[in-house]
Amino acid sequence: MLIPVMVHSETNAVTKHAKEICSFGKKALIVTGKRSSYQNGSIDDVCAALQGGKCDYIIFDDVEENPSVDTVMKATKAGQKEKVDFVIGIGGGSPLDAAKAVAFLLAQPTIHSRLLYTEGNHDHLPLILIPTTCGTGSEVTPVSVLTIPEKQTKKSISHKIFADLALIDGKYLRTASIAVLRNTALDALTHLIESYLNKKADDFSRMFVDSGLKLWRENKDCLENGELSDRQYQKLMNASAMAGMAIAQTSTTIPHGLSYSLTIKKHVPHGKAVGYFTAGYLAQAPDKERSYLLKSMGFHDTDSFERWYLRLYGKTEVSEKILDQAIEELWKNQPKVQSASFKIDKETLKQIAYYTANYKE
Amino acid sequence: MLIPVMVHSETNAVTKHAKEICSFGKKALIVTGKRSSYQNGSIDDVCAALQGGKCDYIIFDDVEENPSVDTVMKATKAGQKEKVDFVIGIGGGSPLDAAKAVAFLLAQPTIHSRLLYTEGNHDHLPLILIPTTCGTGSEVTPVSVLTIPEKQTKKSISHKIFADLALIDGKYLRTASIAVLRNTALDALTHLIESYLNKKADDFSRMFVDSGLKLWRENKDCLENGELSDRQYQKLMNASAMAGMAIAQTSTTIPHGLSYSLTIKKHVPHGKAVGYFTAGYLAQAPDKERSYLLKSMGFHDTDSFERWYLRLYGKTEVSEKILDQAIEELWKNQPKVQSASFKIDKETLKQIAYYTANYKE
Numbered sequence: 001m002l003i004p005v006m007v008h009s010e011t012n013a014v015t016k017h018a019k020e021i022c023s024f025g026k027k028a029l030i031v032t033g034k035r036s037s038y039q040n041g042s043i044d045d046v047c048a049a050l051q052g053g054k055c056d057y058i059i060f061d062d063v064e065e066n067p068s069v070d071t072v073m074k075a076t077k078a079g080q081k082e083k084v085d086f087v088i089g090i091g092g093g094s095p096l097d098a099a100k101a102v103a104f105l106l107a108q109p110t111i112h113s114r115l116l117y118t119e120g121n122h123d124h125l126p127l128i129l130i131p132t133t134c135g136t137g138s139e140v141t142p143v144s145v146l147t148i149p150e151k152q153t154k155k156s157i158s159h160k161i162f163a164d165l166a167l168i169d170g171k172y173l174r175t176a177s178i179a180v181l182r183n184t185a186l187d188a189l190t191h192l193i194e195s196y197l198n199k200k201a202d203d204f205s206r207m208f209v210d211s212g213l214k215l216w217r218e219n220k221d222c223l224e225n226g227e228l229s230d231r232q233y234q235k236l237m238n239a240s241a242m243a244g245m246a247i248a249q250t251s252t253t254i255p256h257g258l259s260y261s262l263t264i265k266k267h268v269p270h271g272k273a274v275g276y277f278t279a280g281y282l283a284q285a286p287d288k289e290r291s292y293l294l295k296s297m298g299f300h301d302t303d304s305f306e307r308w309y310l311r312l313y314g315k316t317e318v319s320e321k322i323l324d325q326a327i328e329e330l331w332k333n334q335p336k337v338q339s340a341s342f343k344i345d346k347e348t349l350k351q352i353a354y355y356t357a358n359y360k361e
Numbered sequence: 362m363l364i365p366v367m368v369h370s371e372t373n374a375v376t377k378h379a380k381e382i383c384s385f386g387k388k389a390l391i392v393t394g395k396r397s398s399y400q401n402g403s404i405d406d407v408c409a410a411l412q413g414g415k416c417d418y419i420i421f422d423d424v425e426e427n428p429s430v431d432t433v434m435k436a437t438k439a440g441q442k443e444k445v446d447f448v449i450g451i452g453g454g455s456p457l458d459a460a461k462a463v464a465f466l467l468a469q470p471t472i473h474s475r476l477l478y479t480e481g482n483h484d485h486l487p488l489i490l491i492p493t494t495c496g497t498g499s500e501v502t503p504v505s506v507l508t509i510p511e512k513q514t515k516k517s518i519s520h521k522i523f524a525d526l527a528l529i530d531g532k533y534l535r536t537a538s539i540a541v542l543r544n545t546a547l548d549a550l551t552h553l554i555e556s557y558l559n560k561k562a563d564d565f566s567r568m569f570v571d572s573g574l575k576l577w578r579e580n581k582d583c584l585e586n587g588e589l590s591d592r593q594y595q596k597l598m599n600a601s602a603m604a605g606m607a608i609a610q611t612s613t614t615i616p617h618g619l620s621y622s623l624t625i626k627k628h629v630p631h632g633k634a635v636g637y638f639t640a641g642y643l644a645q646a647p648d649k650e651r652s653y654l655l656k657s658m659g660f661h662d663t664d665s666f667e668r669w670y671l672r673l674y675g676k677t678e679v680s681e682k683i684l685d686q687a688i689e690e691l692w693k694n695q696p697k698v699q700s701a702s703f704k705i706d707k708e709t710l711k712q713i714a715y716y717t718a719n720y721k722e
Contacts, residue, residue, distance in 0.1 A: 001364070001367075001368045001370075002364070002365070002366065002367045002368065003362070003363070003364045003365070004363070004364070004365035005363065006362075006363045007362045007363065007565065009362075009563065009564065009565065010563075202370065202371075203370065203572070203576065203595075203596070203599040203603075204368065204370065204599070204602075204603075206572070207568060207569065207571075207572035207603060208568065210568075210571065210572055210575075211564070211567070211568035211571055211572070214571075215564065234564075235564070238564040238565070241565075242564075242565075242568060
């Protein structure tokens with residue numbers, strides 16, 4: 001295992017660590033989305049911290065959901081023009097993943113988008129990541145998933161980019177809608193499950209999973225009734241970070257692998273799309289592991305998990321064509337298929353993919 | 362939190378990661394003790410890995426228990442003379458702590474022992490640490506504790522030195538005596554307890570504690586009856602590393618602070634010396650935390666923990682003079698005293714220090 005990220009998780013983390021933020025250089029490129037970082041106050045906190053330290057900055061706030069390589073190139077060119085010293089990503093997984101790719105490109109001798117998907121060094125400008133959702137754990141993983149529109153697919157860049165500093169503050173969740181909280185918390189939950197049911201799982205990756213599930217379970221009811229306290233927001237954030245640490249060790253497996261088609265072709269939010277395949281994955285897992293996971297999440301059996309999923313997230317109508325495409329696409333990626341901790345043949349994969357479509361309450 | 366150490370924990374870790382070891386340079390300085398690394402096979406594994414990668418090396422195998430600044434200087438001079446590129450520490454906490462100090466000094470423009478205890482940079486030569494006991498967790502902590510003989514004390518150097526690579530292989534415990542296993546495993550246990558009962562504890566440090574205690578509890582009976590399997594050796598090693606990760610976040614507190622006098626003045630092994638004050642520390646802790654910890658370790662109450670301690674480690678006769686000195690010395694270090702998660706006044710400290718001395722079965 002390796003978590004080379006300095007993580008500060010606390011209320012007002014940005015303000016408390018303003019000096020540390022400004023220690024990375026004289027000019028920062030802030031990479032974020034159009035709206036939420038203005039609503040939740042995170043960008044104000046960051047700008048105030050930078051101003052307080054007399055640190056210059058520019059803002060690129062044009063990152064879309066499931067960011068494209070084109071967006072990353074635009075942000076990179078803005079940073080290159082202004083000769084920034086370091087990059088600050090603020091937001092959900094999309095801005096954080098984009099910020100990693102930008103920090104990587106800005107450290108390369110010549111900047112070209114093809115470097116993102118070419119083997120080579122993992123050098124990057126100093127990088128600070130500030131999550132404002134509780135799902136990806138991107139602030140502690142080395143992964144940056146970008147959309148390649150011409151190929152209609154999402155793909156991790158070839159480089160492992162760990163942030164230098166992650167500042168985790170649950171207060172940025174206060175303004176998030178319950179739909180966003182549910183979607184992102186479900187993403188975190190699937191990271192925990194997929195990391196546990198992974199061939200690479202060991203005592204250390206399971207340490208992250210055990211503690212992440214414990215925090216997640218303590219928030220399950222609040223996710224349902226929508227009444228959350230600041231301590232619970234922080235727990236959601238920490239569970240997400242632990243889930244990120246878990247997949248940073250093992251990577252994700254089947255449900256994530258199947259989900260991409262739903263997100264790209266039907267625009268199903270990432271968490272909900274992965275959740276669509278999670279009960280199916282659990283149903284195929286060995287009894288002992290399944291029981292442990294369900295118990296840790298606070299469910300009696302796979303059925304009660306699936307009912308909870310449908311109650312909170314609604315049923316998504318997915319055509320057989322899309323499901324079959326999802327299966328075929330994942331089947332081509334055999335390392336991903338074989339990363340599951342139990343045997344996955346084509347029939348098992350089909351059972352997992354069709355579980356929710358065929359589910360009768 | 363921050364664990365910037367690449368940790369590989371598995372059987373034959375050194376052999377499996379030989380290429381990674383050799384990637385750090387052309388010439389290595391191996392820092393180890395006189396005996397155990399030859400007996401447990403660790404030094405043979407390391408030399409074979411280096412030879413296989415055509416990497417040159419020299420061996421400094423003169424590290425004593427509770428290593429002194431003088432020993433560190435001798436090893437440093439050997440490395441300087443031979444212009445080594447990186448340092449490999451092999452052994453229990455003593456060689457690993459010494460290796461950290463050596464790697465630090467070798468990266469300084471001019472080498473002088475006073476730099477160890479002077480504020481300044483934390484630069485160090487690339488450092489690989491290979492534990493062969495299951496107590497200090499030094500392979501994942503930034504701490505290097507050295508003995509300063511003229512002051513009759515042990516003190517952490519002023520620099521935070523994290524290893525670049527830690528290779529954790531339980532098989533090196535096969536040749537350890539049951540006394541060494543018990544002493545070091547008790548040290549790890551006290552790290553977990555002291556990290557939990559620490560003001561700096563948070564969701565992340567407690568993640569390490571929870572998982573470390575779980576592994577430790579699964580080994581408790583084996584430590585008593587002395588029958589251990591390879592999987593159990595690995596668990597002991599991993600519990601020790603998790604305990605190291607926990608104190609790397611919070612640092613240790615009262616029992617460690619009291620223990621140094623026993624070790625320096627009565628030569629009580631480190632684990633046993635810290636354990637001498639652990640039941641006393643638990644007895645003073647708030648009910649909720651004490652119950653949680655005792656239950657996680659597999660004990661009903663403080664009494665059953667203390668009886669277990671005395672059964673396995675024997676009673677140490679300690680004079681009032683030494684105990685009073687231990688109290689006075691720790692009391693001078695108020696940041697350490699106040700790092701406990703509950704209020705410690707002089708009377709509380711006395712209760713903790715005298716708990717075992719006054720204990721009647």
